[in-house]
Amino acid sequence: MNCEIIAVGSELLTPYRQDTNSLFLTDRLLQLGVNVTFKTIVGDRLANLANAIRIALGRTDIVITMGGLGPTEDDLTRQAVAEALGIRLRRNPDIVGALYARFAARRIQMTDNNARQADVLDGSVILENGRGTAPGQWLDTVYGEHRKLVILLPGPPTEVKAMFDEQCMDRLRAVVPKRTIAMRTLKAAMIGESQADARIAPIYTKYKDVDTTILAHTGDITLNLICSKGDQETAQARVDELAGKIEEELEEFIYSAQAESLEQIVLYYLGMHASTLAVAESCTGGLVSQRLTSISGSSRSFVGGAVVYSDELKTLFAGVPPSVIEANGAVSKEVAGALAEGIRRKTSATFGLGVTGIAGPGGGSEEKPVGLVYVAVSDGKQTDVVERRFGGDREHIRAWTSQLALDLVRRRLK
Amino acid sequence: MNCEIIAVGSELLTPYRQDTNSLFLTDRLLQLGVNVTFKTIVGDRLANLANAIRIALGRTDIVITMGGLGPTEDDLTRQAVAEALGIRLRRNPDIVGALYARFAARRIQMTDNNARQADVLDGSVILENGRGTAPGQWLDTVYGEHRKLVILLPGPPTEVKAMFDEQCMDRLRAVVPKRTIAMRTLKAAMIGESQADARIAPIYTKYKDVDTTILAHTGDITLNLICSKGDQETAQARVDELAGKIEEELEEFIYSAQAESLEQIVLYYLGMHASTLAVAESCTGGLVSQRLTSISGSSRSFVGGAVVYSDELKTLFAGVPPSVIEANGAVSKEVAGALAEGIRRKTSATFGLGVTGIAGPGGGSEEKPVGLVYVAVSDGKQTDVVERRFGGDREHIRAWTSQLALDLVRRRLK
Numbered sequence: 082m083n084c085e086i087i088a089v090g091s092e093l094l095t096p097y098r099q100d101t102n103s104l105f106l107t108d109r110l111l112q113l114g115v116n117v118t119f120k121t122i123v124g125d126r127l128a129n130l131a132n133a134i135r136i137a138l139g140r141t142d143i144v145i146t147m148g149g150l151g152p153t154e155d156d157l158t159r160q161a162v163a164e165a166l167g168i169r170l171r172r173n174p175d176i177v178g179a180l181y182a183r184f185a186a187r188r189i190q191m192t193d194n195n196a197r198q199a200d201v202l203d204g205s206v207i208l209e210n211g212r213g214t215a216p217g218q219w220l221d222t223v224y225g226e227h228r229k230l231v232i233l234l235p236g237p238p239t240e241v242k243a244m245f246d247e248q249c250m251d252r253l254r255a256v257v258p259k260r261t262i263a264m265r266t267l268k269a270a271m272i273g274e275s276q277a278d279a280r281i282a283p284i285y286t287k288y289k290d291v292d293t294t295i296l297a298h299t300g301d302i303t304l305n306l307i308c309s310k311g312d313q314e315t316a317q318a319r320v321d322e323l324a325g326k327i328e329e330e331l332e333e334f335i336y337s338a339q340a341e342s343l344e345q346i347v348l349y350y351l352g353m354h355a356s357t358l359a360v361a362e363s364c365t366g367g368l369v370s371q372r373l374t375s376i377s378g379s380s381r382s383f384v385g386g387a388v389v390y391s392d393e394l395k396t397l398f399a400g401v402p403p404s405v406i407e408a409n410g411a412v413s414k415e416v417a418g419a420l421a422e423g424i425r426r427k428t429s430a431t432f433g434l435g436v437t438g439i440a441g442p443g444g445g446s447e448e449k450p451v452g453l454v455y456v457a458v459s460d461g462k463q464t465d466v467v468e469r470r471f472g473g474d475r476e477h478i479r480a481w482t483s484q485l486a487l488d489l490v491r492r493r494l495k
Numbered sequence: 496m497n498c499e500i501i502a503v504g505s506e507l508l509t510p511y512r513q514d515t516n517s518l519f520l521t522d523r524l525l526q527l528g529v530n531v532t533f534k535t536i537v538g539d540r541l542a543n544l545a546n547a548i549r550i551a552l553g554r555t556d557i558v559i560t561m562g563g564l565g566p567t568e569d570d571l572t573r574q575a576v577a578e579a580l581g582i583r584l585r586r587n588p589d590i591v592g593a594l595y596a597r598f599a600a601r602r603i604q605m606t607d608n609n610a611r612q613a614d615v616l617d618g619s620v621i622l623e624n625g626r627g628t629a630p631g632q633w634l635d636t637v638y639g640e641h642r643k644l645v646i647l648l649p650g651p652p653t654e655v656k657a658m659f660d661e662q663c664m665d666r667l668r669a670v671v672p673k674r675t676i677a678m679r680t681l682k683a684a685m686i687g688e689s690q691a692d693a694r695i696a697p698i699y700t701k702y703k704d705v706d707t708t709i710l711a712h713t714g715d716i717t718l719n720l721i722c723s724k725g726d727q728e729t730a731q732a733r734v735d736e737l738a739g740k741i742e743e744e745l746e747e748f749i750y751s752a753q754a755e756s757l758e759q760i761v762l763y764y765l766g767m768h769a770s771t772l773a774v775a776e777s778c779t780g781g782l783v784s785q786r787l788t789s790i791s792g793s794s795r796s797f798v799g800g801a802v803v804y805s806d807e808l809k810t811l812f813a814g815v816p817p818s819v820i821e822a823n824g825a826v827s828k829e830v831a832g833a834l835a836e837g838i839r840r841k842t843s844a845t846f847g848l849g850v851t852g853i854a855g856p857g858g859g860s861e862e863k864p865v866g867l868v869y870v871a872v873s874d875g876k877q878t879d880v881v882e883r884r885f886g887g888d889r890e891h892i893r894a895w896t897s898q899l900a901l902d903l904v905r906r907r908l909k
Contacts, residue, residue: 094531096522097710097719099513108510117508118543122534129532129554136550140543296511305511360802366788367781370802374780377856377889385804387812388774388784394799394842398812428808442791475791 082257083118084110085137089148089158090236091124102147102234102241109245113253114260114309115143125149130161138165138224138231143253148236150215152195158233159200159218166222166231170200176207176216183214202233208248213240219252230256260309263316265324266340267304269331270488277302277334281327288323290316299477300484301343302334336491343487344372344379350494351382356431358490360386361399361424363411364438364454368483384430389420399423399435410449412437414466417455421466425459432493433459436486440475452478456486458493465493496671497532498524499551503562503572504650505538516561516648516655523659527667528674528723529557539563544575552579552638552645557667562650564629566609572647573614573632580636580645584614590621590630597628616647622662627654633666644670674723677730679738680754681718683745684902691716691748695741702737704730713891714898715757716748750905757901758786758793764908765796770845772904774800775813775838777825778852778868782897798844803834813837813849824863826851828880831869835880839873846907847873850900854889866892870900872907879907 086107088100100122107117118141123133130149137144149158163170176199184191198215201207208217218233232249234241269277274297281304285293290310296303306323308316328335336346351358362369366388373383387398392411395401400423401416409415417435425433438454445451450470457466467489471481500521502514514536521531532555537547544563551558563572577584590613598605612629615621622631632647646663648655683691688711695718699707704724710717720737722730742749750760765772774797776783781802787793801812806825809815814837815830823829831849839847852868859865864884871880881903885895 092708092710094521094534095708095719096518096525097708097717099515099518101513104510104513107508111510118538118540119547120508120536124532126532132554133533140546294506294509294511296506303511305509362781365785366793366799367784367802368788370781371779371785374782374802374804374854375890375893377854379780380804383804385777385780385802385808385812387801388781388788388799390788390794390797390799397841398799398801427811440788440791476789479789 082142083116084143084145085119085121085141086117087133087137087144087146088120088122089125089130089146091155093122093148094124100147102236102238105238105242106145106147106245109250111307112262113250113257114262115253115257125155125157127157127161127164130157131164134161134165138229142228143230143232145232145234147234147241150198150217150233150235152192152198152214154194156197156215159197159202162220162231162233163202166202166224168203168222170202172196173199173201173207176201180214208234208244210235210240210244212243213237215240217244217248219249221256261311261313261316263308263313263320265306265320265338267306267324267327267335268337268340268343269302269304269334270336270343270484270491271300272302272331272334273297274302277331280330284326284330285323288319291319291323293323299480300488303340333492336488342376343484343491344376347487347490347494348373348376348379348382350491351432354431354494356494357382357384358432358434359384359424359428359430360434360436360486361389361395361420362386362434362436362486363389363395363420364440365436365479365483365486366390368479369434369436369486372483372487384428386424386428386434395420398427400427412439412449412453412455414455414457414468417457418459418464418466421457421459421464422461425461431460432490434486434490435459436482438478438482440478440482442475454478454482454485456482456489458489465489496556497530498557498559499533499535499555500531501547501551501558501560502534502536503539503544503560505569507536507562508538514561516650516652519652519656520559520561520659523664525721526676527664527671528676529667529671539569539571541571541575541578544571545578548575548579552643556642557644557646559646559648561648561655564612564631564647564649566606566612566628568608570611570629573611573616576634576645576647577616580616580638582617582636584616586610587613587615587621590615594628622648622658624649624654624658625661626657627651629654631658631662633663635670675725675727675730677722677727677734679720679734679752681720681738681741681749682751682754682757683716683718683748684750684757684898684905685714686716686745686748687711688716691745694744698740698744699737702733705733705737707737713894714902717754747906750902756790757898757905758790761901761904761908762787762790762793762796764905765846768845768908770908771796771798772846772848773798773838773842773844774848774850774900775803775809775834776800776848776850776900777803777809777834778854779850779893779897779900780804782893783848783850783900786897786901798842800838800842800848809834812841814841826853826863826867826869828869828871828882831871832873832878832880835871835873835878836875839875845874846904848900848904849873850896852892852896854892854896856889868892868896868899870896870903872903879903
């Protein structure tokens, strides 16, 4: 079975806002073996909305709308679906009552327009909304002699997620023919997309039954392997076999075979070694620490560190001797090493990580151009320093450098 | 005139990747006064792609496709447009020659499939691609007795942007009727979307000629005002008048009337006062520093600071007396204040900023629940401390807290 997702809202046709719900829905539908073949984004105009729904009904089995279920004049999805299918809307007194009760509980006078949210398509099942006022609707119907499922969901992401997981997944499972679907996600760090592809294309192209997608994002590569051929066991075996061969080929670059993030893996390795980490970062300005502390429970292995944006702070917080900065410059392998050693010593962490570089756009020179970075890790006995030169803008250079820094710790701990 | 944007690529129908080019295109089209009325996302299947193009031709004046122009079997956009319009593709020998030359310069043997990129729609103008191999196409044609513009762009964002700005904007300006378009962007911090809307809706609803969009993102609100009625001067005056009234109503929450970010504004105020800032952050774990250092030139006003994730580091780097932590707990207004005062003293910055809180999901108690945060700013004489309780998950709490911290500095400096 296939599906079209329609995101409704004029704001989604401006430069300022984008539909993101469809990524969530696509993920869930993929789990069920439903292919999304079209996504349409349409504004709050009845004619356009009804047009989009009619077209979707003509080309897919399942049509899911998101948005346009609220109480205002602009909320036209119910009406548009009714028009497209040629069926009636009826105001449901139970929903009207529940809306009144909801407003009364908050001691707010309900305005009349709210009752529009109680208009229900003839024959549809009401999907309750635990997180907002607008209920969704589930309609199993016939259009042009074909059975069609039409699902009306609200727009806010938290409402969409809860309603879909709690009230649509089981219903869909009962309707959608059971399909084989085997997946694996591999993650790799510090290898370019084309370089990775050049190495693994000769492998994955031999697995014609497995869909391999490469997604690259500033030094972080996600490989999604999906197989929907044959029975479930065979499909999973094929995916696992291909995953194994890719892991072998990209060996040292692969950091997870289970879709974890690099931050999670670094913290996992630290925990496994009962070790702690402290960070002294200059050019990344807090980004490395921020990434580690974004993970819940990181305080068990990450003690903190310093953002040493000035030379004085490099000395004050990471004990880098001013003479080392003077002799080599703040962006140098000596200072990176001294940052790693110093922050480790000061904080008594097992490992110290030092980061220095030129993020740009200013501050570069012929000898030390924008994008030149040094990253070091030290356990007090051994200090490894890596030099790299990244292209791109400030954000790009900082993101790659934070990835390089985390990956250096991972390689040291592996 | 109106436009439909079609993003082509099966990867855009997976949970892993999303079209982002359309935000850029929507912005440029808005500047020209062209409304985007539909966006469609379709995979690499000829039938589906031709279907999407036919539908777009039937409902809009301008159809822009992105993607599907490369050399592989999956790149079907040229063919689909030819099919939808019933016109022919001809292989252009000049483009074939240029492709051979391009490959030869890199000493790579060109594979035959690359020549598909030289297939040109009858009557179309070739849009050269300075950043990739696939040229775009511009076709001024007739479909169902109506004049239609069909623009074929490549998929990679850098190629789309360069090709559109350099080769499409002027061409469109010559075709699109000149339209009034006046804009303003206001930014506000630490006010909820519904709260802001409740206060300003009575104002902006009186300006029926101005489109007001509110975009909220973890404590940061963007208000876009757009007017396309009347002549340019009147429209700009209307937008400016409304902007002025909104500024008056939301007064202390508004931090920019020119679309700057909060980070930029904080650094701007610091520069204006010839002041410097240092940060000691616990629960935000580097996020505040990372946001400030994301701005180029931030080193002039931001000296750095410490990520004090453990009690020991709060004492070591920000000089918080262990007795203060013991008596009040690490998450307390006393510790927030001591962090701000201590990091200022240690670093000799003009201002110190201290952040502590419980980001969750663990670590909360009845007395000090998840989401409780304290933020303090100090100049050595006066220390302001703010207590807030945020809802949501770890990421949400950290993002709001970083916003609160930056906004506290802004309000102090204003």
